[in-house]
């Protein structure tokens with residue numbers, strides 16, 4: 001079965017459970033899953049029940065699609081994503097985004113936990129992603145291109161939607177939160193970076209560093225979706241005063257920032 005057929009199988013299963021139109025999708029990053037508590041009239045679909053869907057392996061990542069209502073809009077939330085470092089091929093890492101688009105969804109909010117490399121940031125900040133650097137050493141579009149999904153050589157001159165960034169800035173301002181903006185640099189992981197690597201990633205133009213998002217953004221962009229990217233800065237990743245980091249710390253900070261994150265996301269969705 002080719003990718004197009006697999007996408008259709010997954011899509012048809014989801015539509016058989018709920019065929020109503022979805023306004024926006026959101027991929028929930030590490031520690032940011034609790035926004036699902038605010039989704040009303042929920043349909044929860046376990047990944048393992050969706051044909052062709054992979055199953056997630058990381059602590060702090062559930063494995064559910066939640067379809068319901070938030071801020072008066074119909075939303076699909078992906079609670080638990082697939083990372084390249086888990087060993088999945090890129091086609092699997094980005095499969096859900098393909099299915100989301102096949103469901104007729106045009107707008108997607110993609111979130112993550114990231115290390116802050118810009119010295120103006122601090123742990124607990126949220127950063128709107130203005131652009132990215134793919135430093136993962138691979139690309140989800142390598143291989144046969146299906147014109148039905150998107151072009152062989154997709155444009156990436158504005159992968160992160162300007163209007164959505166402006167909406168998010170407006171939301172943050174109304175709520176009285178400061179929000180940062182910057183360039184997200186994606187590495188494969190799973191180890192956190194060495195000081196020398198961080199020096200390099202800062203030098204090439206990165207404001208934040210993480211192990212996700214870029215594959216999904218490339219694939220969403222391939223299918224001409226409108227993308228809003230939000231990083232939760234969970235730790236400072238600055239070479240000269242780098243402290244030891246573990247996943248627990250990342251989860252802890254993401255958890256502290258979640259109220260801010262949830263209110264901004266809800267406000268953005270309301271404004272759409």
Ligand code: HPA
Nearest residue numbers: 113114115209210211237
């Ligand atoms: N580096 C890479 N990925 C991350 C980090 C980091 O410092 N924090 C959260 N995810």
